[in-house]
Amino acid sequence: MTDGFTPQPLDREATTYIAGHRGMVGSAIWRAMEGRGHRSLVGAASSDLDLTDRGAVFDFMAQHKPRYVVLAAAKVGGILANNTYPHDFLSKNLQIQVNVMDAALEQGVERLLFLGSSCIYPKLAEQPIHEDSLLTGHLEPTNDAYAIAKIAGILQVQATRRQHGLPWISAMPTNLYGPGDNFSPTGSHVLPALIRRYDEAQRDELDSVTNWGSGTPRREFLHVDDMADACLHLLEHYDGPQQVNVGTGKDATIAEIAGLVAEATGFQGETHWDTSKPDGTPQKLLDVSKLAEAGWTSRIGLREGLAATVEWYREHGDSLREVG
Ligand SMILES: NC(=O)C1=CN([C@@H]2O[C@H](COP(=O)(O)OP(=O)(O)OC[C@H]3O[C@@H](n4cnc5c(N)ncnc54)[C@H](OP(=O)(O)O)[C@@H]3O)[C@@H](O)[C@H]2O)C=CC1
Numbered sequence: 001m002t003d004g005f006t007p008q009p010l011d012r013e014a015t016t017y018i019a020g021h022r023g024m025v026g027s028a029i030w031r032a033m034e035g036r037g038h039r040s041l042v043g044a045a046s047s048d049l050d051l052t053d054r055g056a057v058f059d060f061m062a063q064h065k066p067r068y069v070v071l072a073a074a075k076v077g078g079i080l081a082n083n084t085y086p087h088d089f090l091s092k093n094l095q096i097q098v099n100v101m102d103a104a105l106e107q108g109v110e111r112l113l114f115l116g117s118s119c120i121y122p123k124l125a126e127q128p129i130h131e132d133s134l135l136t137g138h139l140e141p142t143n144d145a146y147a148i149a150k151i152a153g154i155l156q157v158q159a160t161r162r163q164h165g166l167p168w169i170s171a172m173p174t175n176l177y178g179p180g181d182n183f184s185p186t187g188s189h190v191l192p193a194l195i196r197r198y199d200e201a202q203r204d205e206l207d208s209v210t211n212w213g214s215g216t217p218r219r220e221f222l223h224v225d226d227m228a229d230a231c232l233h234l235l236e237h238y239d240g241p242q243q244v245n246v247g248t249g250k251d252a253t254i255a256e257i258a259g260l261v262a263e264a265t266g267f268q269g270e271t272h273w274d275t276s277k278p279d280g281t282p283q284k285l286l287d288v289s290k291l292a293e294a295g296w297t298s299r300i301g302l303r304e305g306l307a308a309t310v311e312w313y314r315e316h317g318d319s320l321r322e323v324g
């Protein structure tokens with residue numbers, strides 16, 4: 001049990017370390033905190049602080065002594081990247097998490113939010129997926145290595161609470177999208193991949209595009225600004241050992257999503273499906289009732305979020321980050 005944490009507003013003056021602040025989620029959390037008047041945000045690019053370097057992480061944490069930590073740094077990628085580099089997804093994520101959380105413990109960090117992923121749940125979990133489904137069945141093989149690392153992160157948060165009484169928490173986001181996403185054709189998640197593919201096809205006046213898999217899997221998508229808002233809400237209102245699902249509670253087939261992206265980009269050609277590429281888990285829809293009980297629901301609708309992300313992508317053109 002924790003030492004009597006009372007939900008309360010975060011102190012705007014307190015030092016907050018956002019690990020992964022240049023990534024899609026970390027940068028959205030940074031924007032949201034800045035917008036709420038947080039004055040002492042700390043971050044470091046991976047080129048300056050490699051979080052797999054345990055000594056460097058301990059030195060950084062001792063130097064800044066943050067009161068709050070958001071752990072949004074990770075090796076992240078879509079289905080193909082996860083399937084191709086399982087060793088890296090397991091090993092790097094374990095190292096990053098263990099180093100950041102051990103160093104945060106050494107400094108007695110008061111509130112820490114660990115970000116996992118909805119892929120921690122069994123491949124064939126009952127839908128919508130409740131938090132209690134954790135560790136009740138086999139994982140989806142295309143991302144089992146990444147999922148095991150994230151499950152270890154949840155356990156480290158719980159163990160820290162039990163052994164040291166610190167009110168740290170974990171959030172499990174559904175598939176996210178928005179400004180700052182990774183648009184690499186091979187490394188990215190489905191939404192940025194589709195935005196890039198349909199936008200290029202529209203510009204180049206192609207007759208057709210080919211997407212991966214069968215188009216039948218169902219996925220749920222949350223805009224990253226909603227995600228950032230949910231993270232701050234949980235830090236201010238939630239305390240408990242169990243991870244909290246973060247999503248919209250609505251899903252659609254990949255074929256339906258592709259149709260929305262085609263519409264948002266103005267592409268009018270045909271869509272084909274390459275079934276030699278993996279489908280992944282058939283459905284991943286989160287039960288978000290725990291989050292709703294904590295007082296938060298999503299605000300940004302998919303059509304609206306998609307239109308804004310297509311606009312962002314077109315503005316930022318060639319200068320985008322590509323993480324393979
Ligand atoms: N995107 C999604 O759909 C989902 C994401 N999540 C989770 O949300 C979190 C953030 O994901 P997202 O923002 O999309 O990912 P990004 O790839 O956009 O960002 C990841 C960040 O982690 C940092 N990072 C990676 N490796 C290292 C390292 N060795 N040392 C220091 N920093 C490192 C990167 O730093 P730099 O830029 O400086 O290289 C980058 O800023 C992750 O925990 C992810 O698992 C969960 C579910 C869905």
Ligand SMILES: C[C@H]1O[C@H](OP(=O)(O)OP(=O)(O)OC[C@H]2O[C@@H](n3cnc4c(=O)[nH]c(N)nc43)[C@H](O)[C@@H]2O)[C@@H](O)[C@@H](O)C1=O
Binds near residue numbers: 174
């Ligand atoms: C967030 C989550 O993200 C991953 O799980 P995923 O949801 O299966 O990943 P995804 O977004 O890459 O694909 C979703 C669906 O979309 C189809 N699809 C079509 N065309 C493209 C395409 O062009 N690119 C991609 N990536 N997918 C495509 C694809 O075949 C699949 O059926 C894990 O890394 C996991 O670890 C994780 O946490």
